[in-house]
Amino acid sequence: MDHQKTNGQPVRARQEELVVQDLPDEVLVYDLRNHKAHCLNQTAAFVWHHCDGDRTTAEIADLMTKEWGKPVTEDVVWLALKQLSKADLLQVRIAKTSDGMRASRREVIRKLGLAAAMTPLVVSIVAPTALAGPSVPPVCTACVKKSETACPTACAGLIGRCYGNAGCGAGNVGGCTTCDDCFALADPRSWVIPGSPACP
Amino acid sequence: MRNSRILMSKTPVSWLKGDPPRNLKTSRGRMVAQLLTGSWRSSPATLSSNELMELADLLLRTGAGGLAWCSVRDTPGKQFPGADLFQAAYRHQSLQAALHQRNLKRIFPLMREFGVEPVLVKGFAIARKYPESGMRPYVDLDLCVRPEEAGRAREALNTPDGRGCPVDLHIGFGKFYDRRTEEMFARTQFVKCDDIDIRVLCPEDDLRMLCMHLLRHGAASPLWLCDLAVFMESLPGDFDWDRCLTGSRREADWVACAIGLASQVLSVSVSGTPVARRAERLPTWLVSSVLETWGTPLESRAVVAGFMRHPIKKFAGLLEELPRHWPNPIEATVALGCSFNRLPRLPFQVGHVVSRAASILPQLVGQRSAAVHG
Numbered sequence: 160m161d162h163q164k165t166n167g168q169p170v171r172a173r174q175e176e177l178v179v180q181d182l183p184d185e186v187l188v189y190d191l192r193n194h195k196a197h198c199l200n201q202t203a204a205f206v207w208h209h210c211d212g213d214r215t216t217a218e219i220a221d222l223m224t225k226e227w228g229k230p231v232t233e234d235v236v237w238l239a240l241k242q243l244s245k246a247d248l249l250q251v252r253i254a255k256t257s258d259g260m261r262a263s264r265r266e267v268i269r270k271l272g273l274a275a276a277m278t279p280l281v282v283s284i285v286a287p288t289a290l291a292g293p294s295v296p297p298v299c300t301a302c303v304k305k306s307e308t309a310c311p312t313a314c315a316g317l318i319g320r321c322y323g324n325a326g327c328g329a330g331n332v333g334g335c336t337t338c339d340d341c342f343a344l345a346d347p348r349s350w351v352i353p354g355s356p357a358c359p
Numbered sequence: 360m361r362n363s364r365i366l367m368s369k370t371p372v373s374w375l376k377g378d379p380p381r382n383l384k385t386s387r388g389r390m391v392a393q394l395l396t397g398s399w400r401s402s403p404a405t406l407s408s409n410e411l412m413e414l415a416d417l418l419l420r421t422g423a424g425g426l427a428w429c430s431v432r433d434t435p436g437k438q439f440p441g442a443d444l445f446q447a448a449y450r451h452q453s454l455q456a457a458l459h460q461r462n463l464k465r466i467f468p469l470m471r472e473f474g475v476e477p478v479l480v481k482g483f484a485i486a487r488k489y490p491e492s493g494m495r496p497y498v499d500l501d502l503c504v505r506p507e508e509a510g511r512a513r514e515a516l517n518t519p520d521g522r523g524c525p526v527d528l529h530i531g532f533g534k535f536y537d538r539r540t541e542e543m544f545a546r547t548q549f550v551k552c553d554d555i556d557i558r559v560l561c562p563e564d565d566l567r568m569l570c571m572h573l574l575r576h577g578a579a580s581p582l583w584l585c586d587l588a589v590f591m592e593s594l595p596g597d598f599d600w601d602r603c604l605t606g607s608r609r610e611a612d613w614v615a616c617a618i619g620l621a622s623q624v625l626s627v628s629v630s631g632t633p634v635a636r637r638a639e640r641l642p643t644w645l646v647s648s649v650l651e652t653w654g655t656p657l658e659s660r661a662v663v664a665g666f667m668r669h670p671i672k673k674f675a676g677l678l679e680e681l682p683r684h685w686p687n688p689i690e691a692t693v694a695l696g697c698s699f700n701r702l703p704r705l706p707f708q709v710g711h712v713v714s715r716a717a718s719i720l721p722q723l724v725g726q727r728s729a730a731v732h733g
Binding site for chain 1: 447450451453454456457458461492493
């Protein structure tokens with residue numbers, strides 16, 4: 160990944176190999192390259208949607224001011240860019256030495272007196288299971304069938320269970336194992352990540 | 360009736376497992392039902408934080424976390440410590456929906472390139488009836504094809520594009536409890552997934568399949584009854600009940616009973632339908648079985664044959680595993696092809712276990728002799 164020092168110059172949002180789901184209050188993004196999922200609040204989503212490679216940070220801040228009817232400074236846009244860059248949702252990752260990249264969320268809230276809901280926030284989405292441990296990519300939440308010929312790379316290191324291939328959860332036939340190991344077994348199997356029946 | 364209550368009050372499983380008391384399970388199951396009733400219509404839940412905490416694990420493990428979030432998100436209940444897990448489930452499922460539809464839009468044109476016209480069952484076919492995509496989990500794409508198209512369908516799935524889609528390929532509808540393959544194919548319909556036409560079952564066959572699937576699996580997941588409830592609330596005006604209730608009288612009665620469960624457990628209105636009368640008169644054990652099952656943490660079942668190959672070495676594991684295979688009364692009744700009447704269910708449950716054991720034994724004997732001679 161290239162790093163670029165923008166210093167207020169326009170940046171472009173990444174569009175390729177992403178699955179985007181717009182919800183009323185937030186935007187969910189699934190990255191098909193690394194199988195990571197992110198949740199963008201309205202402010203982060205606004206900045207992301209307006210990173211078209213033409214608009215500067217100052218212009219995006221102006222747009223936000225008009226949209227919300229409240230003054231928004233460039234610091235807010237920078238904070239969003241910092242998080243979007245970290246989540247790999249920009250065409251080019253912004254160098255940490257760029258202007259504005261050092262500001263933290265807490266500092267911006269304190270400096271601008273913004274409500275927490277208005278400050279940009281990009282968070283990773285994890286599978287809703289206390290036992291899953293690592294972030295489980297949605298591709299793994301489905302049964303991975305032996306007909307697939309290989310387990311998705313994203314699932315390889317995750318611990319799950321082998322099942323009879325007559326449908327997901329149709330009969331646990333092995334203890335905790337990785338997807339790769341399950342695929343290595345000779346007979347037809349499905350592999351399910353921890354979540355439905357979590358491994359102890 | 361008195362006898363049936365006595366027989367069902369303490370099954371052998373409860374003795375073996377030292378389970379929580381049955382009334383505790385039933386009361387938890389009732390709370391699950393209360394929380395999920397109308398959750399797809401944003402009916403706010405009225406449960407306390409403590410009750411929600413108690414249910415969180417049960418709901419998340421059965422895929423009902425997204426619906427639970429919809430039920431609590433506009434109430435003070437969203438502040439309870441486990442609500443963020445419900446929200447995570449909702450977000451996760453919303454993304455799954457987007458991925459699922461992306462795969463659908465790839466696999467249908469691909470199949471058609473190979474001269475195959477698949478029918479989508481479950482997944483998007485049901486989830487599209489919910490108001491929000493994050494309410495229901497999505498698993499793989501269940502595609503049914505005609506037997507003569509199976510070879511070409513497998514070829515399509517072996518292409519690089521096909522391999523990228525998690526497809527569960529079914530030949531005909533046998534897996535979904537219906538053998539009338541050609542008849543069902545003839546009645547399928549198109550629905551739009553953006554600009555792609557997706558072939559799905561007609562509403563009558565779809566409802567029948569949902570009912571049969573629910574009962575065959577002992578109504579173990581609250582989500583399946585929610586599917587049925589959502590479906591009932593979105594029935595088209597020209598829904599043909601005769602077509603839905605076709606076949607043997609027993610199967611038609613099963614369908615009516617499944618709809619009756621949606622009515623009694625999730626308060627779905629069935630008035631004015633041909634099943635309304637039956638829905639009001641379900642045997643008492645039917646609703647209590649559902650509530651008890653919903654109030655019991657879902658546990659995965661290992662294949663018993665695996666333990667039986669080394670019965671001495673794996674005796675402790677076998678003892679721990681066996682109770683998980685005790686069928687609930689609904690599962691046992693349907694597996695034996697019997698009626699939902701007022702008779703006690705214990706004999707059906709025992710009969711089901713015996714029939715399953717009888718089907719495993721020849722396999723074990725075969726494996727044993729192969730091991731000896733091999």
